[in-house]
Amino acid sequence: MENYSRRGFIGKAVGAVAAVGAIASLTAMKKTWDPLASTKAAGFTTLDMSIYKEGEMAVEKWRGKPIFVLKQTSEMLKTLTAKQKERIVMVGDEGFLINIGICTHLGCIPAYRSQSEDFLCPCHGGMYDHSGDVIKDPPPRGFDIPPFKIDGKKLVLGEEGPEYRKMKNNGITL
Amino acid sequence: MTHSTKEISQDDGLNQATIETNEDNESNHNSTEHAHSPVLTLDYWFSSKFNFIRATGMVLAVTMVLLLISGVFLLMYYQPNINTAFDSVNYTIMTEVEFGWLWRHIHSVAGSVGFMILYIHMFVTIYEGHYKKGGRETLWMSGTFLLIAYSLESFSGYMLPWGQMSYWAGSVITNLFAGGSLHLDGLVQWVRGDYVMAQAYLNRFFMLHVVVVPGVIIGLLVWHFPPKYTSVKKGGSKLSAFAKNFYSKDIMLISMYLVFFFYLVFFNYGFSMETTNFEIVDGLKTPAHIYPEWYFLWSYELLRPFPIDLGLIVFGISQIIFFFVPALDRSPNAVDASRRGLFKYWFWLLLIDMIVLTFLGKLPPTGMYQVTGLIASLVFCALWMALPVITKFEKKV
Structure with missing residues (x-):
């Protein structure tokens, strides 16, 4: 009997060490799969908001995604409803559309039509107005707004500022 | 006992040990009569003097698994490009990837220690004459093929960090294909895929290292896995007895090996990595000692x-x-x-x-x-x- 309890103990000891080793290995494996620190550090894009012209669409890139930047003209701002205005990012007294330029329906990139001042998605005909809100189905909601932080005349994409958090809390963006 | 005599004639090299095993098992049987059937213990024929020298086969199998796992994780970040290979190993994997150093140390230590175990495994087989009789010649041959494949795997892997030692070792070895005074320069160029060792060379050795040679090794291992492990069943014995007597010792020896192995990985990995290989390739300057x-x-x-x-x-x-x-x-x-x-x-x-x-x-x-x-x-x-x-x-x- 003594022999067997000893064998049992050794077996359990081996099992316990192996379990610790397995958990440690899995942790290392998981961490190896994580995005690199340099990749994460590259996840911030700073835009100089003073260079954009009113009513002209510009496409920037943030984390590999297109970012639509459209500085609103005063006429554009006047046509917006109060709810649509909440989508506009105010840098000083200038209003910008700053949206992730990906259709919320199935991920295509809509084109801006400057004459009608709206966006048309080539894939399924979804349409957005110049505040990025959806005006024609099938998209379920307006363009998503990337996390941003206003820093004087500059805008840092990837960082959450109070203006962005307010939009998120109000359900303007996901 | 009659059964074990038969086993002796099959395997002369183990006869001394087999008899002792039976004695051991008999006394074991007496003291634990109710624990298990006598048939299981009597037909167990593995040497009771099972020691590290006889465990080298399983130790090698474990080493191969370690090489495979660590290799998979290195493969996630290694770049087979002459401009980026060196940094992808020495910068990205070693400093940026979390636990990247662990995979690299496991890979290089296992490669080196694996050879030591492989040589022991081979010389023990020669000493005991286990390369002949009972169809073991083919087992021996698959083993020597494994030695060659493992050498090729080791050599091709050595090229990948694209350091000075990779480059000049590769240069010397590929020049062997010129066949001395046969001057088969065309063959050397064919092996390298270029006049010098450049992108084509690195890419094909990368391919050999991660696809073809590992495939060959796995195939050879299937062939090589000793019939010994199944012949126990042939004797009428069941795996339970086999497991208690053989596997418990095997697992213990593997555990001891792993303690030693991971000691090397964490604290003494330097022996498996050449200092000269931490210099980036310079095709116009051979290091002093190659x-x-x-x-x-x-x-x-x-x-x-x-x-x-x-x-x-x-x-x-x-x-x-x-x-x-x-x-x-x-x-x-x-x-x-x-x-x-x-x-x-x-x-x-x-x-x-x-x-x-x-x-x-x-x-x-x-x-x-x-x-x-x-x-x-x-x-x-x-x-x-x-x-x-x-x-x-x-x-x-």
Whole structure:
């Protein structure tokens, strides 16, 4: 009997060490799969908001995604409803559309039509107005707004500022 | 007991141990009568003197698994490009990837230690005469193929960090394909895929290292996995007894090996990585000291004392000579070398000679070292020529 309890103990000891080793290995494996620190550090894009012209669409890139930047003209701002205005990012007294330029329906990139001042998605005909809100189905909601932080005349994409958090809390963006 | 006598005749090398096992099992059986059936214990025929030397096969299998797992994670970040390979290893994997250093250390330590275990595994087999009788010749041959495949795997992997040692070792080895005074420069270019070793070369060795050679090794391992493990069942025994007696010892020895292995990985990995290989490739400057990793030193030393053509012939033969051991050994005895007359001295002489060659391979080939190198190389050739002769006149045990 003594022999067997000893064998049992050794077996359990081996099992316990192996379990610790397995958990440690899995942790290392998981961490190896994580995005690199340099990749994460590259996840911030700073835009100089003073260079954009009113009513002209510009496409920037943030984390590999297109970012639509459209500085609103005063006429554009006047046509917006109060709810649509909440989508506009105010840098000083200038209003910008700053949206992730990906259709919320199935991920295509809509084109801006400057004459009608709206966006048309080539894939399924979804349409957005110049505040990025959806005006024609099938998209379920307006363009998503990337996390941003206003820093004087500059805008840092990837960082959450109070203006962005307010939009998120109000359900303007996901 | 009758059954175990039959096993003795199948495996002379183990007979001493088999009898002891049976004695052990009988006493074991008496004290634990109710614990398990006597059949299971009686038919168990593994040596009770099972020790590290007999566990090398499973230890190698574990090492291969470690190489495979660590290799998969290295593959996630390694870039087979002559401009980025060096940094992807030495910067990205070693500093940026979390636990990247762990995979690299496991990979290089396992590669190096694996060779040590493989050599022990091979020499024990030669000592015990386990390469003949009962269809074991094919087992031996698959083993020597594994040695060659493992060497190729090791060499191709050595190219990948694209450091100075990778480049110049690769240069020397690929130049061997010129065949000395045959001047087969076209063949060398074909192997390299370029006039110099460049992108095409790195890419094809990367391909060999991660696809073709591992595939060949896995195939050979399936062939090589000893029928020993299944022949226990043939004797009427069941796996439970086998598991308690054999596996428990096997697992213990593997655990001890792993403790040693991970000690090396965490605290003493330096031996498996050459300092010169932490310099980025410079195709116009050969480092002052060029030598292979320790496991290739003996065959590398065989190249040095002879004129180029003779050296190449000796080197070429040395790479495949172990394959022919079952054919060169003309004696019918498949027992320990200690019971085999002259073969005993042959075995120890070969082992010592190869160790001497290994040490000389790292020393500069000048003065005394040159002379000793020549003698050791000649002894190596003479031993292999003598093998059929001394075994032919061996008395049957």
